[in-house]
Amino acid sequence: MKRKLALLAMAAAVTTAHAAVERIQVVERVPFAPGVTFGEFGAYEKIRGVAYYALDPKAAANAAIVDLKKAPRDKQGRVLFSSEFVLLRPTGAQPTTLLYDVNNRGNIAILGQVNGRSPAHNDPTTAADAGDGFLMRHGFSLLFSAWTWDVAPTGVAGGRPLVFAPPVAKGVKGKVQNEFTVNAPTDIVTYAGMRGLTYEPATPNDPHAQLTERARQGDKRKPIPRSAWRFVEPELKGGPGRVQLDGGFKPDTIYEITYVAKDPYVTGAGLAGIRDLLSYFRDHPFEGAAAPRNVLMFGISQSGRVIGRMMTDGLNVDESGKLVFNGAYLQVPGAGGSAGFNSRFAQPTRHPSMMEEHDYPADAFPFTAAPSRDQVTGKTASTLDKARDKQGNLPKLIYANTSTEFWNRGASLIATTPDGERDVAPADNVRIYGFMGAQHYVGRSKTRAPFTACVSTSDHYLPMRALIVALDDWTTRGKQPPASAYPQLADGTLTTVADYRAIFPKGFGLTPPEQNLREPRLDFGRRYATQGIADIVPPRHGDDYETRVPTPDADGNDKGGVRLVELQAPLGTHTGWNLRAPETGFAWATSRFDGSFVPFARTEAERVAAGDPRPSLEARYANRDAYAAAVRAAAERQVAAGLLLQEDVERTMKENLGLYDRILARDPSDQSCNYLFAQ
Numbered sequence: 034m035k036r037k038l039a040l041l042a043m044a045a046a047v048t049t050a051h052a053a054v055e056r057i058q059v060v061e062r063v064p065f066a067p068g069v070t071f072g073e074f075g076a077y078e079k080i081r082g083v084a085y086y087a088l089d090p091k092a093a094a095n096a097a098i099v100d101l102k103k104a105p106r107d108k109q110g111r112v113l114f115s116s117e118f119v120l121l122r123p124t125g126a127q128p129t130t131l132l133y134d135v136n137n138r139g140n141i142a143i144l145g146q147v148n149g150r151s152p153a154h155n156d157p158t159t160a161a162d163a164g165d166g167f168l169m170r171h172g173f174s175l176l177f178s179a180w181t182w183d184v185a186p187t188g189v190a191g192g193r194p195l196v197f198a199p200p201v202a203k204g205v206k207g208k209v210q211n212e213f214t215v216n217a218p219t220d221i222v223t224y225a226g227m228r229g230l231t232y233e234p235a236t237p238n239d240p241h242a243q244l245t246e247r248a249r250q251g252d253k254r255k256p257i258p259r260s261a262w263r264f265v266e267p268e269l270k271g272g273p274g275r276v277q278l279d280g281g282f283k284p285d286t287i288y289e290i291t292y293v294a295k296d297p298y299v300t301g302a303g304l305a306g307i308r309d310l311l312s313y314f315r316d317h318p319f320e321g322a323a324a325p326r327n328v329l330m331f332g333i334s335q336s337g338r339v340i341g342r343m344m345t346d347g348l349n350v351d352e353s354g355k356l357v358f359n360g361a362y363l364q365v366p367g368a369g370g371s372a373g374f375n376s377r378f379a380q381p382t383r384h385p386s387m388m389e390e391h392d393y394p395a396d397a398f399p400f401t402a403a404p405s406r407d408q409v410t411g412k413t414a415s416t417l418d419k420a421r422d423k424q425g426n427l428p429k430l431i432y433a434n435t436s437t438e439f440w441n442r443g444a445s446l447i448a449t450t451p452d453g454e455r456d457v458a459p460a461d462n463v464r465i466y467g468f469m470g471a472q473h474y475v476g477r478s479k480t481r482a483p484f485t486a487c488v489s490t491s492d493h494y495l496p497m498r499a500l501i502v503a504l505d506d507w508t509t510r511g512k513q514p515p516a517s518a519y520p521q522l523a524d525g526t527l528t529t530v531a532d533y534r535a536i537f538p539k540g541f542g543l544t545p546p547e548q549n550l551r552e553p554r555l556d557f558g559r560r561y562a563t564q565g566i567a568d569i570v571p572p573r574h575g576d577d578y579e580t581r582v583p584t585p586d587a588d589g590n591d592k593g594g595v596r597l598v599e600l601q602a603p604l605g606t607h608t609g610w611n612l613r614a615p616e617t618g619f620a621w622a623t624s625r626f627d628g629s630f631v632p633f634a635r636t637e638a639e640r641v642a643a644g645d646p647r648p649s650l651e652a653r654y655a656n657r658d659a660y661a662a663a664v665r666a667a668a669e670r671q672v673a674a675g676l677l678l679q680e681d682v683e684r685t686m687k688e689n690l691g692l693y694d695r696i697l698a699r700d701p702s703d704q705s706c707n708y709l710f711a712q
Contacts, residue, residue: 053309053352058083059320065121066160071169074129079157080120080320084178084310087111088302089352097346097419098301099375099565104200112200112299116306119195121157122174122322130505131314131325132173133358135307135336138228138382139184139194141177142333143168146364146474146494147501156193167498173505174325178310180303180339181381183230186269197306200299206235207378208570209294212287212390216483216617220281221265224290225273226390229382232294233274238264242292244276250391251574254289284618287389291570294378301375301565304339304348311358312351327509330361331501334473335381337363337432338370338395344428345371347419354423360508362431362501365473367442368396368552368578369432371416376565386441387550388613388622392571396552398578400446402430402460407451409554409576417460429507430463431500431514435471435493436583436591436609437628439520443552445527445581448519453579456522466500466676467519467594468493469583470607472628479706484611486543487706489628491599491607492688496676503675515675518595520583526593528584537585538606541645542631546610546623551577583609588633588647595676598685601667602660604650604692605632630709632696639701650696657693664689 145151148164476488558568634640671677
């Protein structure tokens, strides 16, 4: 009996030592959208809390976390930290699907794109914050938590971004680079990445820091004398540092400041925190509700790449060897996110686009979920090599990119070999979708500036809604989602930029870019691949990974992929690129996130007068009723394909008919973009 008790005590001690979430503290529990009921799932509540973590640096499940062993530990040898979380769930006790939304730079993203309304102050509270209530009407419990440290203060009163305070590798020093550009002349500028923070110099106003300039990424850096510039205090308390240059900074120039920083954050702990929070909620009843019936992850852009990196490092499997999510939806992750987020002095907000930040690791081989071979290194690998649980199971995955990611984020690489010469079919647990003619987010700008064309109007948020429901059905009922639909080399819907430029129609005001982003192949030194430590900063560049773009049709609309209603019943040309305005600099480059839209001429007479090669609206649709019939037919085809929900058909009709009416009412000589969106 004593021996049995001793064994039980030992088992308990082991469980405690490996318990990743030690406890949960609830700090707020209130009704969400008071007075509103969401269909059969009724009322919702909001629970805000703090999760307290303890990571064992010696555990195999934590071996991939860079610098975890250098963080301070408690008496039991564990690294302690915490993160804030927000949970929205039905007040009823029935088990639901828990959908974890990886916040984007501290901000809740899924509600804005899927429900149509971003919560005020990043704090979902009111009926307005629920948008149209889509996710609630479908019964999802929504979980958000802090995972990244580099969230810059905005100065907006009442804002509640989710900001993570990770463990710190005290005493460690290393070189840090910060690239930045300006759209207009200025004397003082922030040098951190987009809406983010960076590591500041270990020595204030470091006299050995270097500032350089160059015109393009591959050009030689030209030093600017240290006497000509100086560090300046942040504009906001806790904000990123700034730099001032005599004579000012100017557009059309890439600037870079480098210096030695210290005390890097253990950024991978943020990914482990997501893992362990999901593991906890997966297995535990919480505040009167049963454990969820299913756990899914969702991430947009940066957040989708976080999911990709978690799987690359095996951080989707908890310390007990179980998957922490059954399925994940990676929205606009570009090349998938197999790099970044988990290295020494990582800056999570940074990622390469056509023009900028080519020295920051966001994606690297492997890119595909099925094994592929890198011809340069001879290695064969997949992004899921470490993502299996102890039984060999993998999560079910959806990757969805828009046309813009093929131009600016290397999206073709998730389904081709690294040399861009052959297709690589998705693994059985993966679906890939390309939302053709759409841009990174649904266009909303009513001005051309700072670009040359009006933005694309395609609404890919509607197929996103259908695919979220499909992922839930796939992971709970085994119902197969729509077949993958994305541009491919084999059927000619994926091609080179040179071919795209040759095929694209001419004479209606759009000229394609000379290049897209060719994903950089970076060499940070011998320790980077195995330890996440960069010894070469800036990194050396090898031969870029080859990327491809969708093939255009006679109207300039992309072929292949998911044929959005806007492309099946087109009102104009929707592209995934939008060139920068010359006055902002880098006129050869494109917007990072925006596409273009140019409507067809209203009549054949207007078309001929303008020299537009594309048939007019008059030639395509006899009248408004004919156009409405074309839109409805396209919508019903999407419903049949599982890419549009029946509940969203009328919204599709309203959006497209509204644009049709505004195009017909518009004076063709009016070059503004006001007509794109309802007033």
